[in-house]
Amino acid sequence: MAIALIAIVVLTVVTDKVPFNFVLLIVPIIFALILGHSLTKISTFVLAQFSSLMQSAGFMLLFAFLYFQMLTDSGMFDTIVTWITSKLKINAIVLIILTTVIGAFAILTGNFTPAYLVTFPMLMPLYERFNFDKGDAFIIAQTAMSAMCFIPWGIGMAYTASSAGLSATALSKAAIPWALCFIPVIIAQWFFFAWRHKKINGTFGEIEQTTESVQQKEATGLERPKLFWINVLFFIITMGALIYGIPPYLVFIVSTVVTAMINYPKDYGKIFAKVGPMYLNILVMLLAINMYQAVFNNTGMVDALSKSLMQYAPSFLLKYLSMILLALCTIIIYFVPFQIFNALYPIFITLGASFGVPAVAVIAPFVCNLSLATSVTPTNSSTYVGTGLLEIEPEAYTKRAMPIMTVTNLLVMLVALAFGVMKF
Template sequence: MFLGILGLLMIVIIVWALIQSKTNPVPIFVIVPIIMAVIAGFGPTEIYGFIKAGVTKTWSTAVLFIFSIIYFSLMGDVGLFDPLVNWLVKKAGSNIVMVTVATSLIAVVAHLDGALASTLLITIPAMLPLYKKLHMRPVVLVCIIGAAMSIMNLVPWGGPVARVGVVLNADVNELWKSLIPLQGIGLIILVAFAAYMGMVEKRRGAGLVPTGKAAELDASMDSVEEAANQAELDAMKRPKLLWFNALLTIGVIGLLCFTKIPLYGAFMFGLALALIVNFPGAKAQAKAIKMHADTAVTMPMILLASGVFLGVLSGTGMMKAMAEMLINIVPQALGGHLQVIFGILGLPIGMLLGTDSYFFGLLPLAIGVGKQFGVHPQDMSMAMLIAKNYGVLVTPHAATTFLACGLAGIEIKELLRFCAPRLYVLSLISLVCGAALGLFAL
C-alpha cells in the first residue's frame, strides 16, 4: 500500500512538473524517482541497480534519436522533401482539409511495419514543412499521426496485441482477425477526425492568402537576421543530389522495415553516407551536424533520464503495488462490469503506467479479479487493449512521445494538453464500436 501511494505520488509530481514546464525534464526524471526510492527505504546500492536496469532499457533508443533526428533534419536541409511539399501545396492550395487527410493516410501507410518510431520518422519530416508553410500548428500534425498509429497499432506485429496474446496464451493472429472490423471502422473515424482537424485549422486562418504565398505567423521575414538565416538554409540545398538522397532514404527505411538491423544502426549507416556525399570535407560535415546538435542531444538525454524513472518504478515494486491498488478500489457492485470500467480508464491509466507495465502488470491482475465476478479474460483484455492503444503517443515517459516532440519542435506540455483529450475521446468512441462489434461483453 505504501509503495503504491509513493508510486502514484511520484507519477503525479512528474506529470505535473512536465506540464508546468518549470524545469527541464532531465532533472525531473532523475531527482524525483531517487527521492521517492530513498523515502521507500532503499539504499544507494539498490537504487544504483534500479537506475542501471532502467537506463539499460532506454540507451539503444537514445542512440537512435541522435542519428535519426540528425539524418532526417539533414534530409530536410538538403531539400529532399521540397518536391513533395511543393506538390502538396500546389494541389491543396487553401484546402487545409486535404492536407490533414493526406497526413492521416501517409501515417497509416508508414505504420504498416508496426513501429511507432519509424512512423514518426517518416511522416513528420515529410509533412512538417508543409504545415509551416500553410501556417498550421505542428501539434495538429502530431495528433493526427497519434490517432493513425493508435488504430494501426492493433496489427499482430504492432506490440500491444502480441502482449495480450502472451498474457492470454492465445494465438495472436486469431486475436487480430477479431480486431480487423474495428480497424476498418477506426480508419473511417481517423479520416473524419483528420478532416475535422483541418476545418479547425482553416477557421484559425491557415492556408494560402490571395497572393498565393503561404500564410505566415508574422511579417518579420523581412528582417536582416531572418533573411540571413534563410540564405544559410538555401545554401544547404542539394537539388542535384535529390535522387541520391531519395534512394538513400528509401534504403534506410527498407533496412528499418525488412531487416533485423537495429534501428540506430540503419540511421548510422544512412547518416554517414549522406554526410560524405552531400557535404564533402570535415568542416562542412561538422557544420551540418551542429545545426541540429541541440535537438539531437537534448532528446536522448531526456530519454536516458526517463530510464531512471522506469527503473525505480519497476525495481522498487511501486508498479505492482499501484496496479493492486487500482483494482482494490473498484466497488463490489461494479465487479461484473470491470471490463467496461478498465476500458474507460484505459488511456489515463496507460499514460501513467506505460505499455509494458500496463499489459504485463495491470492486465493479469485485472483478469484475476474479473474472474471472481464472472468477467471472461478475453473480454477484459479486449476492452483494455482497445482503449489503451490511443495513448501510444501521450505517455509522458515513453520514448516515442519525446521523439514526436523533437521532430515536430513542440514541448511535451503542448503535446499532452492538445493531444491527450482528443485521443481520449477517440478511445471512448473506439471502445463503443468494439462493444457494438461484440469484441467484449458489457
C-alpha cells in the same frame, strides 16, 4: 509509497513549477531508499533499465535524427512536397488526409519513433506553408498510427502480448475489429480539425509566406537538388529495411553514414550541431522516464498496486474493470508510464476468466486504443521525439492533446459497442 510517488508526479505535471525531468531523476531514488534498497542495488536495476533504453531506442534515435535532418536540409522533402502540390489541388483538408495516410503507412516500421521520423519531416514544409497547427497534425497522425497497431511485428503489440502472456499473432487477429472501429472516428477528426483550421486561419488555402522566412531558408546552402533521386532511392531502401525487420539502429547507422558521405562530406559538423541540442534534451528526458520505471518495476510498487486494486475495487465493478480502465487510459497514462499500466493485464485476464471471457478478448481492445494515450503523455519517450520533430513544446502539447485523445478513445469504444465489437 506507489500512490505517493504517482501523486508527486501528478502534482509536478499539473503545477509545472519544477522541471519534470528533475523530479523523475531524483524523487524515485529517494523513494527506493525509503523502501530499504541500497544505493548499490538501486544502481544495478537503474543501469539495467538505462542499458535497455539505449539498446532499444537511444542509439537508433541518435542516428535517425541525423539522417532525417540531412534529408530535410538537402531539400528532398521540399521537392516531394512541391511535386505533390503541383499534382494535387492541395489545401488544408487534403493535408489532413495526407497526414493520416502517411502516418498509417509509416507505422508499418513497427515503432512510433521511426514512424514519426518518416511522417513529420516529410510534411513539415506543408504544415508551415498552410500554417497548420503542428499539435493538431501530431494528433491526426497518432490516431492513424494507433489504428494500425494491430500489426503483429509492432513494438506496441510486443509490449502488450508479452505483458499479457499471449501470442502476438492471435492478439493481432482479435484486435483487427477494433482497428476498423477507428475509421469513422478518423473521419470525424478530419471534420473537426478542418473546422478548427478554418476558424484560426479563415481559409483552407495556402497562407502567404513572408520574404524574410523564404530568404532565411534559401540561405542555408545545404540544399542538394542534384542528388534528389539518389536520396529518394536510398530513403526507399531504408524504409524497406525497417519494414523487413533489420534492427532500426543498424539501419539508421548505415543510412546516416552513406547519406553524409554522399551529401555532406565536408559539412557534416553543421548537421550534428543542429541535431545535438535536440537529441540531448530528449535523451535526458528518456533517462528520467526510465529512472521512474526502474524504481516502480523493481521495488514491488507495481505488485502492490495490482493487489490493492483486486482487494479494494467494489465487486460489482470487477466484471467491467478492464473496460472502465480502457475508457480512462488516456488520463491514467498521462501520469503513469504505459509499462506500469501493462502490468495490470494479468489481473484483467484473471477477472475475465472468472466471467467466462477469453484472455485474448479481454486484452484486444487495449492494442490500438492504448496507443492513443502514448503520444499525449509526458511520461513516454516517443512524445518528446514527435514534439521535437514538429518543433512544439511537449508540455503545452500534451495538456491540450490529452482531452482530445480521451474523446477519440471514447468514440472508438462507442463505435465498437454499436457494431457489436465490444460486448458486456
